[in-house]
Amino acid sequence: MNKQFRIAQRIGLMFRYDQDLPQDMEAWIQLQLQAPSPALGIANTGAKVIEWPNELQPDLSKRAGMWRRYRALKKQQREGKNGQDTQAARQANRHENLMRDKDEHKFVQRNAYGADQVKLRLTSFWANHFTIGNTGDTGQMIGHAIDEGILAKLNGSFADMLYGITTHPGMLTYLDNVWSAGERSEQAKSCRRKPDCQAGLNDNLGRELLELHTVSVAAGYSEDDIHSAAQVLAGWGIDFGEELSTMRERTGSTNHWNAYKKRWAEPGGKKVMGKTIYAGRGGLRQLTDFLANHNHTINHISTKLCQHFVSDSPTKSQIESVKSVWHQSNGDLHTIHTQVLKLAINAPEAKFLWPMTWLFQVVRLSGATYFKGWENINDYDDKLMRSKKVFEELGQSFWSSRQPNGYSNNKADWMSAEMFERRVRFADAIYKNGRTRRSVNKIMDRIGAAEQTKALVASVGTSPRDQFITLMCSPELMGLEYV
Amino acid sequence: MSKLILGRRNLLKAGAASLFLAGMPIAGLAKGKPLGSISVIILEGGMDGLATIPPIGDPDLMRMRKSISPEGYLPLNDFFGLHPSLKFYAQLMARGHASAVHATAFPYTKRSHFEGQNMIEGGGLSPFSEKTGWLGRALELAGVAGRSLSLDMPLILRGHHENDNFYPASIRGSSRPKANLVNMIAMGHQMDAAQIFTKVAHKSKENVQVPRDPASLAKYAGQAMGQADGPVASIIRVENFDTHANQVEEDDADAGRLARQLSVVDDVIAGYRRGLGKAWDDAIILTLTEFGRTVAVNGTLGTDHGYGSVGLLAGGTLSGSGVIADWPGLSKKDQFEKRDLMATIDYRSVCAACLEKSLGLDHDLIASQIFHQPDLTRVFDHFFA
Numbered sequence: 001m002n003k004q005f006r007i008a009q010r011i012g013l014m015f016r017y018d019q020d021l022p023q024d025m026e027a028w029i030q031l032q033l034q035a036p037s038p039a040l041g042i043a044n045t046g047a048k049v050i051e052w053p054n055e056l057q058p059d060l061s062k063r064a065g066m067w068r069r070y071r072a073l074k075k076q077q078r079e080g081k082n083g084q085d086t087q088a089a090r091q092a093n094r095h096e097n098l099m100r101d102k103d104e105h106k107f108v109q110r111n112a113y114g115a116d117q118v119k120l121r122l123t124s125f126w127a128n129h130f131t132i133g134n135t136g137d138t139g140q141m142i143g144h145a146i147d148e149g150i151l152a153k154l155n156g157s158f159a160d161m162l163y164g165i166t167t168h169p170g171m172l173t174y175l176d177n178v179w180s181a182g183e184r185s186e187q188a189k190s191c192r193r194k195p196d197c198q199a200g201l202n203d204n205l206g207r208e209l210l211e212l213h214t215v216s217v218a219a220g221y222s223e224d225d226i227h228s229a230a231q232v233l234a235g236w237g238i239d240f241g242e243e244l245s246t247m248r249e250r251t252g253s254t255n256h257w258n259a260y261k262k263r264w265a266e267p268g269g270k271k272v273m274g275k276t277i278y279a280g281r282g283g284l285r286q287l288t289d290f291l292a293n294h295n296h297t298i299n300h301i302s303t304k305l306c307q308h309f310v311s312d313s314p315t316k317s318q319i320e321s322v323k324s325v326w327h328q329s330n331g332d333l334h335t336i337h338t339q340v341l342k343l344a345i346n347a348p349e350a351k352f353l354w355p356m357t358w359l360f361q362v363v364r365l366s367g368a369t370y371f372k373g374w375e376n377i378n379d380y381d382d383k384l385m386r387s388k389k390v391f392e393e394l395g396q397s398f399w400s401s402r403q404p405n406g407y408s409n410n411k412a413d414w415m416s417a418e419m420f421e422r423r424v425r426f427a428d429a430i431y432k433n434g435r436t437r438r439s440v441n442k443i444m445d446r447i448g449a450a451e452q453t454k455a456l457v458a459s460v461g462t463s464p465r466d467q468f469i470t471l472m473c474s475p476e477l478m479g480l481e482y483v
Numbered sequence: 484m485s486k487l488i489l490g491r492r493n494l495l496k497a498g499a500a501s502l503f504l505a506g507m508p509i510a511g512l513a514k515g516k517p518l519g520s521i522s523v524i525i526l527e528g529g530m531d532g533l534a535t536i537p538p539i540g541d542p543d544l545m546r547m548r549k550s551i552s553p554e555g556y557l558p559l560n561d562f563f564g565l566h567p568s569l570k571f572y573a574q575l576m577a578r579g580h581a582s583a584v585h586a587t588a589f590p591y592t593k594r595s596h597f598e599g600q601n602m603i604e605g606g607g608l609s610p611f612s613e614k615t616g617w618l619g620r621a622l623e624l625a626g627v628a629g630r631s632l633s634l635d636m637p638l639i640l641r642g643h644h645e646n647d648n649f650y651p652a653s654i655r656g657s658s659r660p661k662a663n664l665v666n667m668i669a670m671g672h673q674m675d676a677a678q679i680f681t682k683v684a685h686k687s688k689e690n691v692q693v694p695r696d697p698a699s700l701a702k703y704a705g706q707a708m709g710q711a712d713g714p715v716a717s718i719i720r721v722e723n724f725d726t727h728a729n730q731v732e733e734d735d736a737d738a739g740r741l742a743r744q745l746s747v748v749d750d751v752i753a754g755y756r757r758g759l760g761k762a763w764d765d766a767i768i769l770t771l772t773e774f775g776r777t778v779a780v781n782g783t784l785g786t787d788h789g790y791g792s793v794g795l796l797a798g799g800t801l802s803g804s805g806v807i808a809d810w811p812g813l814s815k816k817d818q819f820e821k822r823d824l825m826a827t828i829d830y831r832s833v834c835a836a837c838l839e840k841s842l843g844l845d846h847d848l849i850a851s852q853i854f855h856q857p858d859l860t861r862v863f864d865h866f867f868a
Contacts, residue, residue: 179783
């Protein structure tokens with residue numbers, strides 16, 4: 001592959017079939033890191049690429065309102081009231097009030113059409129690092145967390161991103177924190193006097209904050225540290241379906257991204273990994289800042305960034321170089337990303353591509369229109385599947401129900417016959433139904449495909465469809481080998 | 484007996500390996516049907532053993548976790564009950580075809596899902612120490628293949644090149660790939676990728692339509708294992724046992740998240756039973772979970788990460804039914820680190836017994852080569868007379 005495409009494959013999503021290629025790739029990377037990130041897409045399959053309409057990108061309070069309405073209509077449906085128990089009413093309720101399908105579709109279109117491919121790859125890395133699995137209610141918030149908690153914060157500090165995502169209602173809901181109460185909180189104390197009242201600590205988020213999001217088990221923290229972190233977190237967040245009046249009463253606000261219920265908070269100071277954390281809502285920022293700058297966090301995440309972009313087994317010196325800029329820049333993500341990308345484009349061996357990354361690259365290289373327009377998101381199409389279904393079949397989606405450790409950066413975890421079968425079949429489906437705009441030969445010329453790849457494509461005969469599948473499933477395009 | 488068979492198998496394996504190196508076809512070698520089949524249901528998230536098989540005879544149970552203990556349990560004896568979701572499993576128990584192990588765990592006490600899952604699948608001495616799985620290594624030793632009913636190849640089954648997976652696709656506008664095309668693609672790849680594409684080509688010759696719910700996959704797996712040339716092992720994963728919140732419903736301790744997931748497990752076992760048919764007599768099925776959960780209820784009608792849990796076993800090879808336990812007690816002083824059910828039985832021993840029975844491998848070999856623990860206790864006689 002020529003330099004432009006080799007780099008774009010490694011750290012981006014490939015240049016689209018009709019995009020001009022930059023000459024100075026180092027300068028291009030810097031421009032990419034600062035690129036604006038409008039949500040680009042198409043309204044329908046014949047339309048021009050434009051920005052997604054605002055009304056399909058609601059803020060958190062609108063999302064919460066839609067969620068409350070969805071639940072209310074669902075209740076009427078169960079009770080057989082107001083005609084809500086018909087198929088049509090149920091469907092209308094889902095289409096009008098749920099954001100999950102729209103958000104995933106927006107993410108997919110962004111990745112297919114976006115001019116900010118490097119930022120989108122970094123977004124996927126961090127969205128995976130801060131996994132929010134779909135538990136129904138979180139489906140309403142995941143898209144917002146990715147756009148506003150990750151993509152919008154790519155050039156800030158890691159500490160800001162960590163605090164933002166930790167306090168995002170999606171994360172607070174996914175890891176049960178919205179229902180947690182400090183053991184000596186007012187809520188827990190008053191509950192103890194009543195029968196059938198439950199209020200107490202839930203350590204789910206506290207544990208994963210330490211284990212997955214920051215210091216990792218290598219830090220050797222104790223069960224008491226997890227417990228204390230959970231006590232610091234107690235009180236943060238509120239059930240997304242709660243009425244606004246209740247929310248105002250409990251948090252003094254109707255801002256879901258800053259919801260702190262004092263009555264549920266643990267009074268007094270806490271100690272997490274030796275650090276004293278003060279009581280009150282400021283304690284959490286104190287904790288996440290402490291964790292963000294912890295040596296074990298820097299080591300853990302520097303390693304993970306290298307594993308994602310550079311190599312399944314990065315060298316010690318590669319990891320050290322990222323740690324070093326992390327320290328020097330006080331955790332400035334722009335500086336850290338610059339270093340990681342530098343290592344990535346100079347890496348001597350190939351890096352296996354995630355299924356979703358590969359799929360976006362196939363679509364962009366070929367100019368296929370494989371995803372519907374946002375106007376048709378709920379319409380049946382006998383050729384194009386819904387985005388939700390595509391990524392479910394592919395086996396990778398940020399809107400799936402999954403464990404908080406997210407998707408593996410390790411090739412070995414993606415090597416299976418069924419996984420590979422999906423590559424063949426999606427290459428086939430994209431060729432057949434995606435109205436590709438570039439022939440296999442044109443694509444190979446443009447990317448400067450290796451002789452070995454050209455020979456492989458030639459070996460399967462003259463069927464354009466077979467050739468397309470072969471190219472996209474070649475070692476070179478799957479990121480299996482540098483040839 | 485098992486030692487004798489192991490000798491024969493090792494010989495065959497050695498023969499196959501040297502023939503392979505000489506470039507000779509290996510078809511037909513090491514394909515003798517082993518003694519039985521082994522299926523593992525991985526319960527992801529950490530199953531609450533104390534609610535699955537509640538120790539109703541322990542006075543501390545109701546004191547510690549009244550609000551989440553099932554009320555409609557089936558009494559198995561004076562001491563243990565069975566969760567009402569496990570209906571089919573209860574029938575198997577009545578017929579002597581199911582047993583449970585209580586207060587058991589892999590030797591991992593740090594309560595991380597991901598380290599724990601790596602331990603129970605890898606079967607290593609510490610988290611992330613193994614690149615292959617204990618079942619994969621066992622199948623490699625026995626020279627027979629297993630199949631995972633999943634899109635990925637789970638760690639537990641890695642380690643034997645013949646192992647494959649099954650999870651049917653449903654992609655609009657694409658039909659099963661052409662085998663010769665995929666074979667050509669395979670030739671352009673190296674090593675493991677080439678091997679995997681070859682499997683894709685092979686698979687594309689079959690046309691199997693199976694719904695993707697765990698119970699249907701179990702039935703399919705049972706049928707496949709019942710065929711003469713079918714796999715000898717299978718893996719099914721059931722998710723969502725991480726019941727931090729709403730483990731039970733507020734007004735019904737027999738319903739809720741755990742009850743729903745246990746129903747899935749029950750359906751999976753029933754699916755296996757139906758699919759295996761006559762092969763049930765030679766089958767063993769066991770569950771695997773990364774840890775149990777706290778003895779006490781947390782603040783959100785759930786339980787947090789713990790240590791000891793339960794293993795469920797089923798299959799015609801069991802010599803009877805029972806709950807096998809060396810009961811540690813539930814009082815604070817009996818708990819592990821004053822919060823979890825203590826584990827008194829090393830679950831690796833249970834896995835080893837199942838391997839010994841199904842693959843005919845010698846216990847000492849399993850202990851040393853598969854679990855790297857030469858002094859692993861042999862518990863075979865508790866399950867298989």
